[in-house]
Amino acid sequence: MKSFSPKWQILDSTHKGNRKSYIAFIKKIPIIRYLISNKNRLTAYTVTIGMNGVLTLLLFIIGFTYDRVNIAMLYLLPVLIASVTYGLGPGILSACLGLLLFDFFFIPPIFSYSVSDLRFLVSFAVFLTVAILTASLASQMRRRAEEAKRREAIxxxxxxxxxxxxxxxxxxxxxxxxxxxxxxxxxxxxxxxxxxxxxxxxxxxxxxxxxxxxxxxxxxxxxxxxxxxxxxxxxxxxxxxxxxxxxxxxxxxxxxxxxxxxxxxxxxxxxxxxxxxxxxxxxxxxxxxxxxxxxxQAQLAHLAAESERLRTALINSISHELKTPLTTIIGASGGLIDSFDKLSIEDSLELISTIREGAMRMNRLVSNLIGMMRIESGMMQLKRRETDILDILGVALADLKEILQTHPVHISTDGDIPEMYLDELLLEQVLVNIISNAAKYSEQDSPIDISIQKDVQHLHIEVRDYGIGIPDDEKHLIFNKFYRASNTTHISGTGLGLAICHSVIEAHGGKIRAENAFPRGTRIIVQLPIQSVHSQKIRKDDKN
Amino acid sequence: MNQTGAKILIIDDEPAIQKLLRLTLKAHGYQIIEASSGEKGMMNAGMNRLDLIILDLGLPDMSGLEVLKNLREWTQVPIIVLTVQEDERDKVTALDLGADDYMVKPFGMNELLARIRVALRHASQTVDEPVIELKGIRIDFVQRKVELHGKTIKLTPIEYDLLKILMQNAGKVVTHKQLLTQIWGNVDYNNSTHYLRVYIGHLRKKIETDSTQPLYIVTEPGIGYRFVAEQD
CATH class of the missing domain: 3.30.450.40 (GAF domain)
Known part of the structure; x- marks a missing residue:
C-alpha cells in the first residue's frame, strides 16, 4: 500500500510542538510509516545495514586497510545477498551504504569523506555502477523466481x-x-x-x-x-x-x-x-x-421419454377400463329410456343396478388415476400424524363392507401394537387396495386373513387370501404401474392399485412385497418402520 | 319423520347435480330452492326461511368457504358442504367454519338423505335434553351416568365428555379441533390429536364389542370422529 501524507498534516503536527506529537510526526514521515506498516521490509533494511556494519567492522579489525581493491570487491557481497534475498530496494541501499563506508573507513584520509586522490572518484563511480547493476539483476532474478512460484501455486x-x-x-x-x-x-x-x-x-x-x-x-x-x-x-x-x-x-x-x-x-x-x-x-x-x-436437460429428456411410455400404457389400459363400464351405462340407460313401458319393474331395477355398478367401477378407476397422478407429479405430501393402525384398518374394512360381505375377514394382532407416525388417509388407501385385491382375486366366501405383528424396528402388516396367487416370476413386477399378472386377464383392473401402495409405502420408508401362500393364495406383506412416539404419560391426568 | 316439507337451498353451479338433487329431494318431500352461484345463494338465504343449505365448495364466482363464512355470520341454519376434493384440509376447514357435515362427490343419495335427516333433527332439537338414548347407550347428563344396554359403565371424566359431545352431535362428524377445544379448551390441536386418539381408544374398549370394527364411534381419518346414529 502506498501512502502520501498531504502537507497540511505535517504542518499541523509540528505546530503542537510537544514530544508526543513529535513522535507522531516521525511516524507520519512517508518512509518511516512505510517501514512501520511493513514489518518484513523493516527487517530487510535492518539486516542490510547490519551486514554492511559487520563487514566494515571485520575488515577494519583484520586490517585490510591498504588492500583497497579487495575491500571494494567485498562490499559487493552484501549488495548481492540483499538484492537476492530482499529485492531491489535493500540492494541499492547496500550499494550506497557500502560506498559511504568504504570511503569513510578505508580511503585516505581515513574517518573522513574527503578524498585525497581524485582517481578514487572513478573507482567509486565504477563501484556504484557495478553494485547497482548487480542489485537490479539479482532482484530481477528473484522476482522471476517468485513469480514462477506464485504461478505454480495458482x-x-x-x-x-x-x-x-x-x-x-x-x-x-x-x-x-x-x-x-x-x-x-x-x-x-x-x-x-x-x-x-x-x-x-x-x-x-x-x-x-x-x-x-x-x-x-x-x-x-x-x-x-x-x-x-x-x-x-x-x-x-x-x-x-x-x-x-x-x-x-x-x-x-x-x-x-x-x-x-x-x-x-x-x-x-x-x-x-x-x-x-x-x-x-x-x-x-x-x-x-x-x-x-x-x-x-438430459434428465428432462429422460423424463419426457418415460412419461411418453407411461402415456401409451395409460391410454391402452384406461381406454379399455373406461369404455367397458361406459358401454354398460350407456346401453342400460338407453334401454331404460327407449323401452320403459315394456320393462318389468325387476328388469328395470336390474338395468339400473348395472348402471350403478358401471359408475362405481369408473369411480374406482378415476380415484386410482388421480392418486397415481398425485404421486407421479410429486404432489403427494405425507401429512404424518400419530396413527392407530387398528383404527385405520377398521375404517378400511368399513369402506369395503359391500365387497367383504362374501369374504369373512380374520384379524390377528400381536397384542401391543405401537402407535405409528403415518399419513392416515394414504395408509387407509393402501389397506383398501390390498384387501380389495384379496377379495377380487379369490373365490366367493373364501376368507381373508389380516395379521399385524411387530418386531423391534418394524411393523408387519400381512394380508393373505386363498385366491389365484401370483406366478412366481411376476411377484416383483406387480408393483409396477399398469402391470397386471398374466393369470388375471379374465378379471378387470388397471394395474394401478399396487403401484400406488408401493409408492405410498416407500414414501413412508417402508417396504411391500408379495409372496405365494401355501397351499394357495397370495400374501402381501407391508413392512413399516416404527418411529418414536409419545409414551403413555397422558394416562396420568385422567384418573377417576 | 316430521321434517318433510323442510325447505332446502341448493347452491351448486353444475346443472346435472342441481337436477339430481332437485329430483331426489323433491321425491322425498322436501321443498327446493336453487342457486347457481355464491352471490345468488347468499341472497336466497337472506330472502327465505330455510331449514337447510347444501353448499358446493367449488363455485364459479367465489370460494364456497367464503360463502360458508358469510352465512355463518348471521344464520345457524344447518349447512351440508359438497366437495370433490380428496384433500381433508378443505373438509376440516369447512367443518371448523361451522358446516354441519360434508359429502365427497361422488356420493350415494342414501347417504346424503341420512345426513340431511341428522342435520334437520339437530336443528329442531332443544339444546338441553337431560338424557340421550341411542342404539342401546343411555347417557344421563344430570347424574353424569352412562348405561350400555341397561348396565352402568364407568367412564373417566374425559371419556364421559367425549361420549357426551359425540352423542349430542350423533350422526354428525366432530372435528379433532372441536373435540379438543370443547374438552381441554385452547390447546395446540395440531400436536394433541394423539391424546384424543388414546381416549377414543379407551372409550371404545368400554362400549364397543370389537374396536377394529366399531359400531358407535367411527373414525373419519384426518378429520375427526362420528357417533353413528342410524344403521344404514
Missing amino acids: ANTLYSLSRQLAANSQIEAIINLILQFVENAFDTQAMIALSQEKEFKYYFSTTHDQQVMAKTDQYILKWVFRHGQTAGLGSKTYQSAALLYIPLKADENNYGVLCIGEPGNYTISTHRDHIEILHAIAGLAAISLARIHYEE
Whole structure:
C-alpha cells in the first residue's frame, strides 16, 4: 500500500510542538510509516545495514586497510545477498551504504569523506555502477523466481478448485466454492449473478452478505451478460465502475456474471495477471454450470421419454377400463329410456343396478388415476400424524363392507401394537387396495386373513387370501404401474392399485412385497418402520 | 319423520347435480330452492326461511368457504358442504367454519338423505335434553351416568365428555379441533390429536364389542370422529 501524507498534516503536527506529537510526526514521515506498516521490509533494511556494519567492522579489525581493491570487491557481497534475498530496494541501499563506508573507513584520509586522490572518484563511480547493476539483476532474478512460484501455486489451487467443482452437481455448492475461492485468494468480496429466465438470481458467499450487491451497477451487469465481455474496474470498458464484472461464458452460452471488488481495494485492477486468473476461474465456473445445465436437460429428456411410455400404457389400459363400464351405462340407460313401458319393474331395477355398478367401477378407476397422478407429479405430501393402525384398518374394512360381505375377514394382532407416525388417509388407501385385491382375486366366501405383528424396528402388516396367487416370476413386477399378472386377464383392473401402495409405502420408508401362500393364495406383506412416539404419560391426568 | 316439507337451498353451479338433487329431494318431500352461484345463494338465504343449505365448495364466482363464512355470520341454519376434493384440509376447514357435515362427490343419495335427516333433527332439537338414548347407550347428563344396554359403565371424566359431545352431535362428524377445544379448551390441536386418539381408544374398549370394527364411534381419518346414529 502506498501512502502520501498531504502537507497540511505535517504542518499541523509540528505546530503542537510537544514530544508526543513529535513522535507522531516521525511516524507520519512517508518512509518511516512505510517501514512501520511493513514489518518484513523493516527487517530487510535492518539486516542490510547490519551486514554492511559487520563487514566494515571485520575488515577494519583484520586490517585490510591498504588492500583497497579487495575491500571494494567485498562490499559487493552484501549488495548481492540483499538484492537476492530482499529485492531491489535493500540492494541499492547496500550499494550506497557500502560506498559511504568504504570511503569513510578505508580511503585516505581515513574517518573522513574527503578524498585525497581524485582517481578514487572513478573507482567509486565504477563501484556504484557495478553494485547497482548487480542489485537490479539479482532482484530481477528473484522476482522471476517468485513469480514462477506464485504461478505454480495458482495453477495448483485452480487445479484443486476444478477438481472440487467437478465433484459437485449442485449449483449452490459450485457457486459457493467459487465465491469462497475468489474471496480468499484476492482478499476481497465477490458475488455471482446467474441468469434465470430474464432475471438475475444473486448468490453471495457465506462470509459477506449483500454489501457487494449494493455496489453493483445493474446496467453494467446486463451489458456484460449481453456482450459476454469483461467490464468494470481494471478492464477496458466502464473503467470507473466500483467492481469488476466477468462473464461466465462456456460454449457461446452465457450463464451469468461474476462481480468482484470492494471500494478502496484496487489490487485486482492494478495486476494484469490477477484479471487473467479471475478469467480462468470464471471459465471453470461457467464450465461447471454448463455441465449441470446439460445434465438437467438430459434428465428432462429422460423424463419426457418415460412419461411418453407411461402415456401409451395409460391410454391402452384406461381406454379399455373406461369404455367397458361406459358401454354398460350407456346401453342400460338407453334401454331404460327407449323401452320403459315394456320393462318389468325387476328388469328395470336390474338395468339400473348395472348402471350403478358401471359408475362405481369408473369411480374406482378415476380415484386410482388421480392418486397415481398425485404421486407421479410429486404432489403427494405425507401429512404424518400419530396413527392407530387398528383404527385405520377398521375404517378400511368399513369402506369395503359391500365387497367383504362374501369374504369373512380374520384379524390377528400381536397384542401391543405401537402407535405409528403415518399419513392416515394414504395408509387407509393402501389397506383398501390390498384387501380389495384379496377379495377380487379369490373365490366367493373364501376368507381373508389380516395379521399385524411387530418386531423391534418394524411393523408387519400381512394380508393373505386363498385366491389365484401370483406366478412366481411376476411377484416383483406387480408393483409396477399398469402391470397386471398374466393369470388375471379374465378379471378387470388397471394395474394401478399396487403401484400406488408401493409408492405410498416407500414414501413412508417402508417396504411391500408379495409372496405365494401355501397351499394357495397370495400374501402381501407391508413392512413399516416404527418411529418414536409419545409414551403413555397422558394416562396420568385422567384418573377417576 | 316430521321434517318433510323442510325447505332446502341448493347452491351448486353444475346443472346435472342441481337436477339430481332437485329430483331426489323433491321425491322425498322436501321443498327446493336453487342457486347457481355464491352471490345468488347468499341472497336466497337472506330472502327465505330455510331449514337447510347444501353448499358446493367449488363455485364459479367465489370460494364456497367464503360463502360458508358469510352465512355463518348471521344464520345457524344447518349447512351440508359438497366437495370433490380428496384433500381433508378443505373438509376440516369447512367443518371448523361451522358446516354441519360434508359429502365427497361422488356420493350415494342414501347417504346424503341420512345426513340431511341428522342435520334437520339437530336443528329442531332443544339444546338441553337431560338424557340421550341411542342404539342401546343411555347417557344421563344430570347424574353424569352412562348405561350400555341397561348396565352402568364407568367412564373417566374425559371419556364421559367425549361420549357426551359425540352423542349430542350423533350422526354428525366432530372435528379433532372441536373435540379438543370443547374438552381441554385452547390447546395446540395440531400436536394433541394423539391424546384424543388414546381416549377414543379407551372409550371404545368400554362400549364397543370389537374396536377394529366399531359400531358407535367411527373414525373419519384426518378429520375427526362420528357417533353413528342410524344403521344404514
